[in-house]
């Protein structure tokens with residue numbers, strides 16, 4: 221009975237004419253029935269899977285449930301290089317255009333590291349044109365994630381500093397592996413660099429102003445239990461339960477009619493996304509001039525050296 225009630229609501233309100241929302245709501249209604257019946261902790265049945273991949277991004281779409289799993293694959297530490305970011309955008313657009321896909325679980329193919337954040341070698345020793353192209357790609361990935369009509373769940377199966385944390389923050393829900401060796405946070409100041417205003421906005425929207433002020437100035441990296449305490453992640457689970465929990469949470473989110481959830485998400489997030497969109501080019505120029513400074517290049521050089529030489 222409850223199943224029918226949810227579907228009737230979706231059929232009634234979510235058809236053509238919903239405006240800027242993703243089309244294909246009708247298809248999604250059928251999916252919704254199946255999702256609600258799905259035991260939430262199981263994986264995807266082979267028959268309905270449609271994988272695709274590029275060098276650094278692996279995607280597995282479960283068409284019958286309307287859920288894709290996207291894995292970052294850029295060994296050794298899943299740094300967000302220009303190549304990875306570019307491939308990410310292409311894969312993301314493919315999913316956005318796939319009417320049967322309503323939700324994405326974002327995770328890592330590497331054990332222990334969700335993402336080491338932006339690839340420092342893309343911000344060090346290159347020319348202005350490279351920095352500009354790189355930053356535009358960083359902006360694009362954030363905008364795609366933050367404003368996606370799909371439900372985005374970050375399954376954080378390892379450390380997630382800086383840009384890795386940003387990708388998680390841009391998701392709708394964050395589940396982190398409960399291993400105290402892993403950390404998450406915006407640690408930019410530790411590298412002698414500064415998180416731009418839209419990283420900061422996304423953090424403030426998630427954990428509040430005071431906690432952000434503290435975390436950002438000190439470049440704090442939080443172990444899972446502390447991240448949960450301040451609301452940086454929504455849930456921590458044993459390492460081997462991250463993916464199954466993500467599937468289970470996804471099935472709950474997908475019970476909500478798409479159009480209502482999407483309009484609500486837009487209402488909550490549009491002002492923050494617009495702040496970047498309105499000054500995107502200026503933000504690129506700001507990044508280029510900041511990162512090109514001798515003092516900043518020197519800091520990045522020292523940090524790379526520290527990473528290579530530190531004791532493991």
Ligand SMILES: CCCCC/C=C\C/C=C\CCC/C=C/C(=O)SCCNC(=O)CCNC(=O)[C@H](O)C(C)(C)COP(=O)(O)OP(=O)(O)OC[C@H]1O[C@@H](n2cnc3c(N)ncnc32)[C@H](O)[C@@H]1OP(=O)(O)O
Nearest residue numbers: 299336337338339340341381382383414416507510527528
């Ligand atoms: C008012 C003025 C405002 C102006 C603002 C304007 C613009 C904004 C300007 C700048 C904003 C930039 C925002 C930057 C965001 C970022 O994401 S920066 C990246 C931050 N990331 C980190 O600090 C993580 C560093 N890495 C680690 O902590 C560890 O590597 C680890 C992820 C915990 C994994 O540890 P482990 O498994 O032990 O692996 P290794 O440390 O041995 O690393 C293996 C190799 O990978 C290299 N590496 C690590 N991280 C990166 C990276 N992010 N980029 C590139 N390379 C990386 C590491 O050096 C090792 O290399 P070798 O094998 O030794 O060659």
